[in-house]
Amino acid sequence: MLEIRYRLTQIALVLVSVVVILGAFTRLTDAGLGCPDWPGCYGFLTVPTGAEEVAIAEMAFPERPVEASKARNEMVHRYFAGSLGVLVLLLWVLSLRAKQHVKLATTLLATVTFQAVLGMWTVTMNLMPLVVMGHLLGGFTTFCLILLLFLRLKTRVLLAREHIQDKPSPLKGDKLLLGMIKAATLVVVLQIALGGWTAANYAAVACTDLPICEPGWQEKFDLSQALSVPTGHADYEFGVFPFEARMSIHVLHRFGAILATSIIALLLLRLWQNHSLRPLALGLGSLTLIQISLGVSNVVFHLPLAVAVAHNFVGLLLLATLVIAWYLVQSRRKTSLSVHINSSSQSSQLPLEQGA
Structure with missing residues (x-):
């Protein structure tokens, strides 16, 4: 169980790094409203590309014509962020079962949940600066919490592998x-x-x-x-x-x-x-x-x-x-x-x- 949690936390560190990079890329390419709704994109689960889908999308959101490149940037970011959320939920469940680092895992899950809410508000409140800044800080906080969990698990894993005492x-x-x-x-x-x-x-x-x-x-x-x-x-x-x-x-x-x-x-x-x-x-x-x-x-x-x-x-x-x-x-x-x-x-x- 300890080794599994340790490996999953390593994966989570890589994944949250990708999410942060994609978030910056999305913001800097002005794709924050590439999809004007949440969590889908113009009412679809993926970016509308066909002529019929684009027509339906622009009819639903006439003020936001479909820009495929921006919508793609936004949805890729959401897919990775959603995957990270699932992984964090799994880490929380495993922490409960192991009865280790429960407070940290719970804080991490709560942060990721609120981060999803901020992601929704970013879209629904049309890039309100306070929300956008909060979303950035939430991403950085998520990274630091996963890093802290990784460090604590790494200490336990090393002690278990080498049978050494904490001198x-x-x-x-x-x-x-x-x-x-x-x-x-x-x-x-x-x-x-x-x-x-x-x-x-x-x-x-x-x-x-x-x-x-x-x-x-x-x-x-x-x-x-x-x-x-x-x-x-x-x-x-x-x-x-x-x-x-x-x-x-x-x-x-x-x-x-x-x-x-x-x-x-x-x-x-x-x-x-x-x-x-x-x-x-x-x-x-x-x-x-x-x-x-x-x-x-x-x-x-x-x-x-x-x-x-x-x-x-x-x-x-x-x-x-x-x-x-x-x-x-x-x-x-x-x-x-x-x-x-x-x-x-x-x-x-x-x-x-x-x-x-």
Whole structure:
């Protein structure tokens, strides 16, 4: 049972990665409304292609003529997302049977269920930015929960295969390190949310100069407008904000990138001080440099599709690396604390045993 769950979680990690990539691809090709209904497409289970099917579809949705390429992008994303939902449900059932990781599996199932609701709202509310951003964050959350389940199962599998004991590996200054990892994770999550807000409001090309924006952006910058939630519109496709608001959103995202890079740089210095965590530091540092390069390329080359999709996915990998770091350091701290408590308990009982 343990091995089966472990293998299924590996498959789920690959599948959720594909779903995230397809989600970004769908959004960046303006295919979010490629199918104007949910969960089908123009009333069909597949994309209508025949002349008769297209006629029926356009009669049902006259405001949305069939664009086969966009509809195909949307439905492929839905098929993979649906497959992931089935797999997560299976993992939940197996976790209940094994009586292991039940809370985590239940949280994962609830997240995927709500993610499906957000997917429906994305269509039925015509790409409302708050829903689109929430759908992005839901996808990233799903990935991180599956990753955490994978890490926990991997630990159990290794212990079972090798018949080894969980020996403590204390980290010097681990309390500070764990705090830095948590801070970096929070900042990266906020930056991902800003990236989702930028994309959802079609503000990705609002600034085409580096490092911040075009000259005079300070006079146009309006934080309250950038963080306001647009409501009351029948359709949000291609954005409803004026240029000044989009520019402010984009500038805010760039400031977030500077802050995130600074926090990660401090964390890298701390990670590098521990020899066992240097490979993690190298991975995190490399991903950060790649992400910065992709962000700059998006500006210089005016948001090429491949680069924009990669920028989205590398952001996910950055978050995943921080989750792994959090798990490793926290696991070592718990093990070390347990050993310390047990040692203290044995020491306190020793004189009584000798006196007896």
